[in-house]
Amino acid sequence: MKLLLLTGFLGAGKTTLLKKWLKETQSFRIGVLMNEFGDMGIDGRLIEENGLTLLEISGGSVFCACLKEDYILGLISLLSRDLDLVIVESSGMSDPSNMETVLTTVKEQAGKGYDYLGAVSIVDARYFLEQQKVIVAINRQIAYSNIVVVNKIDLQTEENLKKIEKSIHEINPKSCIFYSEYGNVALPEILNAISGRPIPDAEESINTPENRLKTGVLTCEKPIPKTDFMSFVDAIKPYTYRIKGFLKSDKGNFEVSSVGTLSHYRHWPENIDKTEVVIISSVGIKIVSLVHRTWKEMGLKAPIEFK
Amino acid sequence: MGKELLLKVLRHEEADRVPWVPFAGVHAGALKGYSAREVLTDEEKLYESLMEVFKLYEPDGMPVHFDLQIKAEILGCELLWAEENPPSVLSHPFAGTELKVPCKCKIPKKTDGRLPIFLNVMERLNKEIGDKTALYGLICGPITLASHIRGPEFFMDIIMYPDYAKQMMEFCVEVCNTLSDYYVEAGMEIIAIVDPVLSQISPKSIEDLFLEGFTAIFDFIRSKDAYGCFFVCGNATLQLDVMCRSNPDCISIDENVNIYEAKKITDQYNITIGGNIPLTTAMLFGNQQDNMKYVVDMLDNIDHKNLIVSPGCDMPYHIPVENTIACAQAVINTEETRKFIENYEAVDNLPEVTLPDYNKLDKPLIEVFTLDWETCAACTYMVKAAEIAEEVYGDKIDLRVYKYNTLEEIARTKAMEVEKLPSIYVNGELKWKSIIPSRQELTELLDTLI
Structure with a gap:
C-alpha cells in the first residue's frame, strides 16, 4: 500500500488540495489519516462529505511523542483496509522529519509496511515570506518534502514568488516546486513527480509537547447574528494564526475560515447543532481574555464557551 | 447566613453587614473526629464534616476543601500525607536540566485522582445548602502548581529561562481553567485561585511573565458566570497592585499583610478584600475574647464596603471550635460582641525562650x-x-x-x-x-x- 504525507502550515490549503484530489481521482481507493491540532475535528467534517475511509487523530501533532502511539495504531489499522493509497494530512504545526522512524515501527508492529512515496508540503504564497521567519515547523516541513506546492499564487507578486522559490531551494535544494491557485495540482502529476525522488534523512522531530500552540474551541448553542460574528472574527483575527469551523447564524449555517487578514464564509448545507470554531492563538494564553472581552465589549448576547 | 450578602459584596455593592467566610479545610474533619487524610480521601466523611461547618460556624460562604495538591498529584507529584495537615508535595516530575512542559493530554479529567470525591461533594452540598451559603471551589494557582511539578528550580527558571517559565505557567493556566469549568458545573459560585508562592516572586516578573495568564483565568471564571478570588500567602504587600490588575473580584490575604494598607490598594481597583484573622496567635492559641477583640477592632478601623472577614488562610486542624464561633459572632453580631470584650485584657501565655548567643x-x-x-x-x-x-x-x-x-x-x-x-x-x-x-x-x- 502506498503512503503519501501532506504537510503545510495552518491555512495554506491542505484540506482544499486534498478534497480536490479525492473528488478528481476515482481510479484509486484512497484512505486518509487526518491530524487535527485542536480537540475538535473540523477538517474531518469537511472531508467526510466525500464518503471515504477516514481516521482522525486530534489534540496535537501526530509527530509529538504523546500522540505518536495513536498515529502508529491508525496507520496499522489502515493497512488492513482494501486501499491503494493512504494520504496522511498532518496538522499545520507538524514537523514530519521523523516519519521514517514512525514507519519502521509500523512495520515492526504490523508485520507489513507501507511503500512510502514521500512528502508534499503546501505553502501559502501570500504569507510564506513572513511565516517562514518565525515558524520553525514550516522550515522543517519543506526540508523534509520531496515536493513543495506554492499555493494562492494569484495573491502574490511575481517578484515575491521568485523570492519564495529561492527561499524554498535554500532550505531544500532537491525539492520540486509546483505553483497553484486554489490547490489545483492533480494527484497523478504529484505521484509522477515524486516517484524515484530520494527521501530526506530522518531527524528528531521538533514536535515536543511544549511547542504546541494554544488552541481553543469557541462554542455557542444559540444562533449568532452573522454580521456580529463577522465583526467579532475581524476583531480577534490579528491575534490568531487560524480560525476555522462552523457558524450557526440567523442567516443559516456557514463554514468559517480565516487566516491572516482573509476570512471566508461559505454556506454550509448540512444541519449543525451549534457554532463550533477552532481558534489558534498567535498570542498564547492571552487569547482567552481577548475572546471573552471582545465578545462582551461588542455587546453580543449569545452565551459562549471557549476552552 | 447570607449567600446573597456575600455575592453582593463580590459585586462591589453596599451590604447590610460584612460577610464571614471561615476557611475550614482539614479543620472541618476535626469537628467530626476525622483526620485530615480521611476528609481528603473519603467522600462521606468530607460531606459530613462540611455540613458540620455549615451548622456550627454560620458561614456566608465556605470552601469545599483547602487541598492545593489535587492537581499536582494527578500530574505525577508524590504526596506526603499527614493526619492533621493537608498533604504536601514530595517529588517534582519535571525537575532536572531538561526544560519540559507537560503535554496538554495530561490536563486532569473529571475522573482523575481524587477529583471525583470533591466533585461529588460539591454537587451534594450545592443541593443541600447551596441556596444559603456560597460555595467556594479552591484551585491551586498556576505558579504554585508550576513549582510543584518543576520543583524549586522554577524560581530560578523565572530568572534564567523566562520563556520556559511562561510556557510552564500557561500550561498550568489551562489546568486551572479546566478545573474551574468542572467546579462551576458542580455548583461552585466562587472559584478561588490559591497561589501562596506568588509572594516570593518580584512584581516585575509577575507583570512580565504571568499577568496575562492570571487575567485569562479570571476572565474565564467570569465567562462561566462565577466570581473569581485570588488568594495569596505571606507578605504579598508589594505584589498586591499587579494582582489587582489581573482583574479578580476579590483578593484574600493572610496576617503577613497589613489589611488596612492593603485595602487602600484594592479599593483603587474596586476589588473586594478578604482577611485576615491571625491563624495561630488568635485562632489556635488565643481565647474567645482575643478573637472577638481582633475582629471587632478590625471592623471598627476599616471601611466595610468591599470587605470579607475570614481567617488568613486554611485553618489549623486543632483550632478550638469556640474561637471560630467567637469570630463568627463578632462578624454577625458585632454590637453584642462588643459587650463581651468591654473589659478585655490580653493575656500573654507565651513561654520564655532563650535565643542563641x-x-x-x-x-x-x-x-x-x-x-x-x-x-x-x-x-x-x-x-x-x-x-x-x-x-x-x-x-x-x-x-x-x-x-x-x-x-x-x-x-x-x-x-x-x-x-x-x-x-x-x-x-x-x-x-x-x-x-x-x-x-x-x-x-x-x-x-x-x-
Missing part, C-alpha cells in the same frame, strides 16, 4: 522562620532554598527551621522580632524576608562567613 557561634547559623513549612507552599520553598546551604557546606553550617504553630516557636519568632513569615536569618540578622534567595545569593553570603 549570636556573637559566640561556632559556625554560621541559618534560621528559617516559617508559618508551617509542611503545609504552606511559600514556606516549603523557602526551607528548600536554605537546605541548599546544607548540601553545599555540610556540617560547616547549622540550619534550624521553625514553625509558627507551637507556643515556644511563636515566642521565639516574637523574641527575634520577625515581622514577616517566611524569613531567613543568618547569625541572628534578617537576610531574606518573603523573597526566596537564589543558590548564588545564599552561597555568596555564606562564603564570606566561613
